[in-house]
Amino acid sequence: MMRGGNHGAEAAGRSSALRAVFRMGIRIMVSAALLTWMLTRLDWPALWVSLRESQLVYLLLAFGVVHGVVLVSAWKWMLLVLPQEAANRRRTGMNYGYFLRLYYVGLFFNHFLPGSVGGDVVRIALLRKSTGWMLAAVSVFVERLTSGLALVAIVLAGGWMLEAVRPFLEIVLLLAGCLMLVVLLLWRLARDRNRETSQKLDGGGAAAPSGGRAGAGIRKRLRQGWQDALSVFRRYRAQKPGWWVQIALCSFAFQAGLVWINDLLFRAMGYRLPWLELLVFISLISALTMLPISVNGLGVREVSYLYFFQQLGVPQEIAVSVSLLFFLMVALSSLPGGLFWLKAAGRKRHEALEST
Numbered sequence: 125m126m127r128g129g130n131h132g133a134e135a136a137g138r139s140s141a142l143r144a145v146f147r148m149g150i151r152i153m154v155s156a157a158l159l160t161w162m163l164t165r166l167d168w169p170a171l172w173v174s175l176r177e178s179q180l181v182y183l184l185l186a187f188g189v190v191h192g193v194v195l196v197s198a199w200k201w202m203l204l205v206l207p208q209e210a211a212n213r214r215r216t217g218m219n220y221g222y223f224l225r226l227y228y229v230g231l232f233f234n235h236f237l238p239g240s241v242g243g244d245v246v247r248i249a250l251l252r253k254s255t256g257w258m259l260a261a262v263s264v265f266v267e268r269l270t271s272g273l274a275l276v277a278i279v280l281a282g283g284w285m286l287e288a289v290r291p292f293l294e295i296v297l298l299l300a301g302c303l304m305l306v307v308l309l310l311w312r313l314a315r316d317r318n319r320e321t322s323q324k325l326d327g328g329g330a331a332a333p334s335g336g337r338a339g340a341g342i343r344k345r346l347r348q349g350w351q352d353a354l355s356v357f358r359r360y361r362a363q364k365p366g367w368w369v370q371i372a373l374c375s376f377a378f379q380a381g382l383v384w385i386n387d388l389l390f391r392a393m394g395y396r397l398p399w400l401e402l403l404v405f406i407s408l409i410s411a412l413t414m415l416p417i418s419v420n421g422l423g424v425r426e427v428s429y430l431y432f433f434q435q436l437g438v439p440q441e442i443a444v445s446v447s448l449l450f451f452l453m454v455a456l457s458s459l460p461g462g463l464f465w466l467k468a469a470g471r472k473r474h475e476a477l478e479s480t
Contacts, residue, residue: 151419158423162430162444171441174393175449182392183449186385190457193381197267198227200374204263205255207363218254225464226250232461235420235454244268246465258352266360272414273303274375275407282404310357382406385453389446390438397436405432425451 202223226247234243244264251260280297383399383406390397409428413421429447430440 147416148419151417155418155423158418158427162423162426165430165440166444167441170439171445174439174441174445177394178392178445178449179394180392182388183453186388186392186449187453187457189381189385189388190453193378193385194227194231194457195224196374196377196381197271198224200270200371200378201227201263201267203367203370203374204266204360205251205259207359207367222254225461228458228461229465230461231454231458232465235458236462256352259356262353262356269303269306270371270375271378273307274372274379275410276303278376278379278407279404279411282400282407286401286404379403379407379410382410386446386450389449389453390442392449393442393445395438395442397433397438401436408432422451 199220202218202220205218205223229250230243230247232243233246237243248257248260248264251263255263380403383403386406387397387399387402390402409425409432412428413425415424418424426444426447429443433443433446434440
């Protein structure tokens with residue numbers, strides 16, 4: 125029986141790995157196809173001229189704003205964790221600098237790992253050493269969720285006024301509906317005591333059948349994890365309105381920061397675009413790159429820049445240049461995260477050698 129169970133688990137693991145490889149292969153093909161299509165349409169001499177003649181002062185300002193966005197995001201993440209761990213704040217050393225370092229590490233891995241959530245997994249793995257898995261996972265999830273809600277709100281508020289955005293409103297409305305459904309479900313569950321759910325996860329309180337110790341153990345862990353997650357959501361729900369206002373302001377400031385970065389990059393290329401159009405277009409492009417159809421948004425982002433900013437009279441070469449500069453600046457800004465991670469890994473190896 126044990127061998128059969130092991131073979132079944134191995135088969136399931138292989139099947140899951142194959143599906144993951146297949147999905148990644150599809151993403152790579154989509155990114156490659158979009159980038160190839162875009163690159164064949166560009167006037168390369170004009171592209172190099174636009175990059176060479178860009179104004180350095182605006183590029184430096186944009187680079188600074190990227191770090192400002194990281195500062196705001198790390199602050200919001202700290203707000204999401206500290207109400208849960210206020211009593212342990214001094215003992216664990218979880219100050220703002222701690223969250224800032226972890227956020228940079230997550231940004232680094234988000235940029236240099238295939239997929240758009242690799243850095244989030246790294247952040248969860250690092251934070252759980254101080255808070256436990258569940259709080260780490262829920263805080264990152266809510267940080268992402270609130271940023272997504274702010275993004276969708278911006279697109280919906282401004283999209284009705286911009287004709288170029290209207291063909292995409294159905295996608296945005298679907299995304300908004302999914303996000304609101306998640307919020308309402310979690311809000312409702314956080315209000316309940318979750319006794320019925322615990323009983324369902326526990327098999328209705330019935331005794332586990334003979335030979336079902338592994339299944340009973342899994343149900344027990346699922347039940348405990350579910351209760352821990354709801355405990356975190358309940359404490360979020362109990363926060364005062366002022367705390368939620370801070371979370372909302374940080375979420376909108378994050379989106380506004382992305383727009384400001386792009387505004388500075390367009391100015392570096394000699395173009396000044398209307399703020400409303402820039403706000404809605406950048407927010408919509410961010411929403412499109414969230415779709416799990418490409419590798420880190422590559423291809424989708426560049427083609428989206430080309431499509432939307434042509435509506436404002438921006439040449440293809442300028443739009444693609446701004447897209448590439450934005451990607452490059454965020455990548456360069458994430459490098460401190462790699463240094464923080466290497467430093468922590470070196471310290472861990474040193475401690476392991478001392479212990480032996």
